[in-house]
Amino acid sequence: MPDFDNTNRSYQHQFIRQNSAMLKSIYGTTEVEPYWIADMDFQVAEPVTAxxxxxxxxxxxxxxxxxxxxxxxxxxxxxxxxxxxxxxxxxxxxxxxxxxxxxxxxxxxxxxxxxxxxxxxxxxxxxxxxxxxxxxxxxxxxxxxxxxxxxxxxxxxxxxxxxxxxxxxxxxxxxxxxxxxxxxxxxxxxxxxxxxxxxxxxxxxxxxxxxxxxxxxxxxxxxxxxxxxxxxxxxxxxxxxxxxxxxxxxxxxxxxxxxxxxxxxxxxxxxxxxxxxxxxxxxxxxxxxxxxxGDAWLDQMLAYLENSLSWITEFIEKELPGVVLSQPEGTYQIWLNFEQSGFSAEQIKQALVAAGMGLSPGGWFQSDNDFYFRMNIAAPLAPMQQGFQQLKQQLSAKAID
Ligand SMILES: Cc1ncc(COP(=O)(O)O)c(C=O)c1O
Missing domain, CATH: 3.40.640.10 (Type I PLP-dependent aspartate aminotransferase-like (Major domain))
Known part of the structure; x- marks a missing residue:
């Protein structure tokens, strides 16, 4: 059974998604989990490696x-x-x-x-x-x-x-x-x-x-x-x-x-x-x-994504009112709209970074406003859960400010 919960970071790598210069230039810090570029944070299927x-x-x-x-x-x-x-x-x-x-x-x-x-x-x-x-x-x-x-x-x-x-x-x-x-x-x-x-x-x-x-x-x-x-x-x-x-x-x-x-x-x-x-x-x-x-690996990966998506959907519904998730039918990208959250686009951007979540700004995709963000969920669930919980705290703190 592939282990999608753990990412092997024990080796030296030059992956763009984790590259510190890239993270710094996009988010102003390297202290974010990279949920931006559309590749995976999983080990590939065993038959490919073999x-x-x-x-x-x-x-x-x-x-x-x-x-x-x-x-x-x-x-x-x-x-x-x-x-x-x-x-x-x-x-x-x-x-x-x-x-x-x-x-x-x-x-x-x-x-x-x-x-x-x-x-x-x-x-x-x-x-x-x-x-x-x-x-x-x-x-x-x-x-x-x-x-x-x-x-x-x-x-x-x-x-x-x-x-x-x-x-x-x-x-x-x-x-x-x-x-x-x-x-x-x-x-x-x-x-x-x-x-x-x-x-x-x-x-x-x-x-x-x-x-x-x-x-x-x-x-x-x-x-x-x-x-x-x-x-x-x-x-x-x-x-x-x-x-x-x-x-x-x-x-x-x-x-x-x-x-x-x-x-x-x-x-x-x-x-x-x-x-x-x-x-x-x-x-x-x-x-x-x-x-x-690769069929079996892909089926397991899709099941993992669906489980992560269910958790994220429920969390957003219960804990992040005003945030709209366009339920993806396909791809491992989720498209989030913070327009009704009551915060400015700048506040959202800051809250995401402070929560350690490196999302792609919607403007990259020519969306019509700055409230949209794309998140790549092909990553271990636990750090994503932590990110969403921190995001909730960040937004609550901003509401009090
Ligand atoms: C819709 C779409 N087309 C093409 C690509 C990139 O394809 P390639 O790396 O084979 O050029 C991507 C990567 O994110 C994509 O999302």
Missing amino acids: ELQRLVDRGRYAYEMVGDEVFSAPTSWFQRRHQLGLNPQRFIMAPGVLSAMSLIVRELTNEGDKVLTQIPVYHQFRKLINSANRTLVTNPLINDERNDGKNGYRMDFADLEQKFTDGVKVMILCNPHNPVGRVWQENELQQVLELADKYDVTIISDEIHADILLHNNRFTSLVSLLQKQQKPSKHIALLGSPAKTFGMQGIATGFIYIEDQALHQRFNSLLESMYLNHGNALSSYATIAAYTH
Whole structure:
């Protein structure tokens, strides 16, 4: 049984999440538990470690011939976990999801062209659009905030259509959505797809969080909708990686999956021409091991997350009135709104740091106000519980001030 309660900190490391210079620059102190960057504070699944150990034990790192399993393993995984039938020949290996996305955006658009994303959203989308000198267009999600165990975020289709009418070329979809935690339903995706087809917009579907599903939520890939259409499609569905699922951010590669044969051929040639369509032995074999033997570990990890989420939800309801948690359907991020807490955004920020909680400020994700924070809960529960208790004390003290 994996031990998710304890983090091994006995070794020297350079993890960004714990890096003192990073913590200092974000929080002004190193005395915070890092609940910001979206990776895990857990030991990875044993089969992944065993496979990496096997490779290291060989003591050689020659050019490696990695077999077809590197695509057949995720193909079986998607079938097992999501009942999604993929064709192993439609994968393209890429250095990671963001590098693949950046390349695709540059290939499909010219400088100045409009690229749309739904905000609040993972901040690197904005960065990669801006740094390619494309024009960022945003389609804000609507938040019907609710406290009944449901996530209140939904898409604004009227606004999306308006933006598409104004000449958007590419839309970057995030499913499941980081940071608000929605796992988009088939009918929502269908509407996006119909609008995209109507206005000749290409969708790039980032599905890196597909496996992190909480409380029986089911994942629908855009690929399954394209398969139903049974016609050539210009959409790039999906971009994925074992990184988020198995805590392999430091070693994972990513992949592009394109259903349409001609389009697949085009992007395969593009990546090949840049020598980017191969991983390295460590990442490739770790990927195969994770997708082949990682089910049990992932199930246990998800159960751990659900238990932590239940505790956090109850604590917030009882002890932190005015704080709204958008119940995540997927991802290990929780999205907290302190707007009704009665404190200023600055007071909240100070209270979080004083409570030793290093959360990501909502502004990073282009949320519309400073009261939102994202917390990564892929971490041992006890320190998170301590953090929330300290937060309560900090806020009570501020109320008395
Ligand atoms: C939605 C989303 N896409 C992509 C990434 C990063 O992917 P990669 O490290 O493979 O570039 C993240 C990491 O947080 C993410 O949340």
